[in-house]
Amino acid sequence: MSAPAGPVGPSGLGAEVAWTQKHLLDVDVLSAAEISLVMKTTDAMKEILARPITKVPALRGRNVTIIFYEASTRTRVSFEVAAKNLSADVVNIAASASSVSKGESLVDTIRTIEALGAHMIVMRHGTSGAPYLAAEVFSGSVLNGGDGWHAHPSQALLDLYTMRAHLGDLRGRKVVILGDVLHSRVARSNVWTLTAMGADLWICGPTPILRGFDAWAARWANGRGPNGHGGFTVTSDVDAAVADADVVMALRLQRERMDAGLLPSLREYAARFGLTRERLAAAKPDALVMHPGPMNEGVEIAADVAVLDRSVITEQVANGVAVRMALLYLLSGVHGGAPEGAIGG
């Protein structure tokens, strides 16, 4: 996408494209230029977070409702901190405390939230696609905080931000996503952003939880992917995947996978696919270790790997706040008419 250059808000962002998305439901709609705009806006937010007082007035008077239909601590708190740093008024709804338990439909809940004055909704839902339904009935913006197995846009963008902070341009850099990709919205969103950025993406795990990704990779092979997206490699050979990697991201493995008969045991998974020092030795010496959390130490990632110097897992959490500030700011639309310096303090 090569949208005309225009004012995008505070000086210093210097972006080439204007932000045109009303909602952020998935990263598949973002062009490389739009992703760059998010990255640059996140830079500005990082500056704010480095100040003694991290609060700016950009979203003053804006009501942000955060509704999570699935239990989550880190993502929900990250969005809340991000919104509060921008001076938004934040309402938090946990699904168990809402009328969901009384059988109210999602559509009715969203209409109620709108009637209560929300300008933006951040939503986490266990069913893939649920934020699209919310976006159909809500007149403001919907930011997908993770839906089913489908998408987790803010996580993929904070992962990307973290990688770029260390590696710069990702073109040709080998990034490995290791683990339960079948059930992972983080993996799916990372496929879109990393292939848009030209990374050499590898997806690795035991075959039963890679199902479908081989066919996806085949579709995108040889430059046949959607506009600007490169292909990626899918394998169950963990040694081949990790060899000379620049980044290795492990995904959480849930105990339910054993109950569903997908895998024999956590022990066997840890032995064959766990990210250990020995496995990591095959990667580049300074390869980044990442994890979207929460971790099962000793299963998908060894405890001593999680705390290595090159582990950027806590940095991901910190960057998450900046990325979410950037997304709330861009989606709020205030950059269009706000006075210069709305986030410049």
Next chain:
Amino acid sequence: MAETARVAPMRIGEPVELLEISRAWLVDPVAEREGPGEIVVRDGVLEAMTWLAGDEAEGIGPDGVVVAPGFIDLHVHLREPGNEDAETVASGLAAAAHGGFTSVCAMANTTPAADEPGVFARVRGAAAVSGSPVELLLHGAVTVGRGGERLAALGELADAGAVGFSDDGSPVQSPVILRNALLYAGMLGVPLFEHAEDPALTAGAEANEGYVATVLGLKGWPVAAEVAAVERAIVVLGAVLPDAPGARLHLTHLSTAGALDAVRRAKAAGLPVTCDVTPHHLGLTDEWVAGARRWAWEALDGDGVARDPWADGALVAHPYATACKVNPPLRAAEDAAAVLAALVDGTADAVATDHAPHTQVDKEAEFGLAANGISGVETALGVLLAAVGARRLALGRAIEALTTGPAHVLGGRAGRRGEARGLVEGAAADLVVFDAGAGWTVTAAALTSRGTNTPLLGRELPGRVLLTVADGRLAYRDPEA
């Protein structure tokens, strides 16, 4: 219609006093003939049917006004009793007439299920009250409450006129019950209509397993779940035949190349198997769930491989539209092509709509939680004519699959007209008149069914139905014609 037809004023349900259609394209699947002609209906009887030739026939083609025998739908859900918010017998029969159907076979998955004749009586009563001349044929349940454990009152249901036995909505899960039902139904001479699905493979499934479901993060609904169930049912059928030579297996709404191959082989081996396919499984694909809205045959590249809607700009609607959620799911373009091929080569005996109306409440939900089903009895002809227009299907074959094909499946229980579904002079007129050259836009207001749950909403379909006459009486008349 004004130029070619003369029709006396009349109301729904009343005998057709006079209907003259000159210069139309007649399709008679019994005589295996189609061509220019004209018909006269007087006092409900098809008084005259004349084939035109030479100068008289000039300028008449299959792309104009077409007259065909009234259609039979082997598979509809009328929702009454129990779910009248979604459809009633009256609204369903009216919708059928709008679709060109003059006979429909209602499935047994009402509440309560049609597992004993009392439910039949209630449904027939509703049909009589409706005044619709559309013939209502009834399937009985295979098991009590469709619970899959004990045989329903099959003999009593047969005596009460059941045209088939089916637990549709669910498969007959136990192979023991399936075997016993085939034996008993075979004794009664009633076909078993099986919804072929292995529920263990589809637990929690949301969309056809494949590229689209993977990208959208939807739980895959594997092709194997249908193929395995079809293969199993065919094997069980073969095993019961020595004891029950009258056993007949009909597999409804087949959606996969593998299942249709299995039927093809079974037929070649001489087994008494028939099957139907739906318009949506041959015309639509799983990429509709992602937001594509092109026909299945447009979704294949030159090598017969499904295109990538993300890569070729085909995504024009929001993803996760629950109108696209149906059981079995919309399949990949390769499977849709196999469904159409099976219709063309006769492996599929009939087109059935699996008309499944739902309320807005049941559809306006998260994709994974929304009800399965497409309201399809009014759009079937349009989807088939789209395939005809794309030169993927012959008009004559499409009409056969809506008339003689389903009548043959029903065999001796094919209703008031028996297996003869032709244009028969001297018999009660039972026909549909549609303009293949005129389109109509599918909107909630244009649909007669209470169920507006179709992904075709907003789309223009070819083949406007002008008039439907059932048993000599007016069933539908285009208000603008």
